[in-house]
Amino acid sequence: MLALLILLVVGAVGVIVYAVTSSNSDVNARLASINVSAGIGGADESGTIFQRLLDEQRRDRLEVRLQEAGWYDVTPAKLFARAGIYCAVGIGIGFLAMLMLHQTSTVMLLLVAALAGFGFYRPFGELAGSVNRRKIEVRRALPDFLDLLSSTVEAGVALNAAISVAAEGLQGALGDEMRTALQDVRLGRSRAEALTAMAARIREPDLTTVVTALVQSERVGASITHVIEELAADSRDRRIMRAEELAAALSNKLIFPMALFMLPSLFIMIFGGVLARYIYH
Numbered sequence: 001m002l003a004l005l006i007l008l009v010v011g012a013v014g015v016i017v018y019a020v021t022s023s024n025s026d027v028n029a030r031l032a033s034i035n036v037s038a039g040i041g042g043a044d045e046s047g048t049i050f051q052r053l054l055d056e057q058r059r060d061r062l063e064v065r066l067q068e069a070g071w072y073d074v075t076p077a078k079l080f081a082r083a084g085i086y087c088a089v090g091i092g093i094g095f096l097a098m099l100m101l102h103q104t105s106t107v108m109l110l111l112v113a114a115l116a117g118f119g120f121y122r123p124f125g126e127l128a129g130s131v132n133r134r135k136i137e138v139r140r141a142l143p144d145f146l147d148l149l150s151s152t153v154e155a156g157v158a159l160n161a162a163i164s165v166a167a168e169g170l171q172g173a174l175g176d177e178m179r180t181a182l183q184d185v186r187l188g189r190s191r192a193e194a195l196t197a198m199a200a201r202i203r204e205p206d207l208t209t210v211v212t213a214l215v216q217s218e219r220v221g222a223s224i225t226h227v228i229e230e231l232a233a234d235s236r237d238r239r240i241m242r243a244e245e246l247a248a249a250l251s252n253k254l255i256f257p258m259a260l261f262m263l264p265s266l267f268i269m270i271f272g273g274v275l276a277r278y279i280y281h
Contacts, residue, residue: 067201069130070173082123090119134173135204141174142206143239146232153225160185177202192218206235 062076094112098104145166152162160182167178177198184194192215199211210231217227 064203065127065131068134068203069127070134070176071127071130079123079127083120086119086122087116088119090115090117135202137172138174138177138202138204139206140239141170141172142210143232143235145170145174145178146210146228146235150225150228150232153228159224160191173202174207206238210235 059076062079066072066074066076066079091112094108094115097111098108101108148166148169149162152165153159157165163178164182167175167182169175170178181194181198184197185191189197195211195214199208213227213231214224216222217224
């Protein structure tokens, strides 16, 4: 009993310490994103046990996913460390439940295994959810950004200054990434390289299309104003098409809720009075 309590305390302390040490300030996170975009790695973790357990291919995949989620201050080793801590906490909670309920059956052992598995995969689930939310956020903000960028360029403002003006009105992932790209340009990187690195970090198809079009138009000397107008119109059309697709799929998604909730309620309303009269008379 005492050993399990110590295990729980150690696991809880480990979660708290990890949360405190891994939650860097906004300045550090911004610097980490600039380092990633410039191809500069983070701290050397080759000596940690988690780093030795991760092969290069898996580590590269995790680094790409972490960039997509915007977790620039989190490394694959830190992610696996968090998974190990949560797994230990899940095991401790399961064994504590066994002691409190005085049950050592197979069901309780399966419960311990389920808690351990849930704890281990929870950080990866949070990562996947963060990636999806970030891409949706970027996709929704992109048409408004392009509209503002098009209006600013038409007013005679240079493209870098127009991107800066348009990014100032953006909140969320797209605005942060645009400001990071502008910081790359101020540090001496070309605009094409900064925008391409930004698209590689986010890996959202609509944004990648926009960046590719801007870079190609700059290389061939095409009219930036016309290109941005076309991109804004295409982005709005894609957003309308997605809304129509979601609306069309809504009827199929409502079949099971209707079958589970509306139909039983309807049967109760129709036959409830008849059944009650039959029972009580």
